Amino acid sequence: MANNFTKRVFELVREIPRGKVSTYGEIAMAAGKPRGARVVGFTLHRNDDPEHTPCHRVVFKDGSLASGYVFGGADVQREILEKEGVVFTKNGKVDMKICNYLHGNF
DNA sequence: TGTGTGACGATCG
């Protein structure tokens, strides 16, 4: 992690409790770059500290799971999240109303 | 130092 921004991203992701998720956009906003959602994704892709960086808890703003999930695939990611208590809708997306950790946390 | 790229997100047609 070179910048404070990147550092903040990992810090925030690590801060997500079990059974909760967050979005790239929310993390980017919380890290100080409201339009840096893309950078968040790219940063997590680099994944400096996979041991303490639960990137499976980071999803799209609409609740969709990230593409190219490195831990095994979108199906595995959904399974892990369900196991942790994250609620999924019948659309196969995360219920952001319940599980969005940073929702209204600004 | 400059250019290209991408785990996003919003807007346009």
Add this chain to the structure above:
DNA sequence: GCGATCGCCACAC
């Protein structure tokens, strides 16, 4: 409602 396009910004080369 869905696909295509643009903008954004850190990082790799």
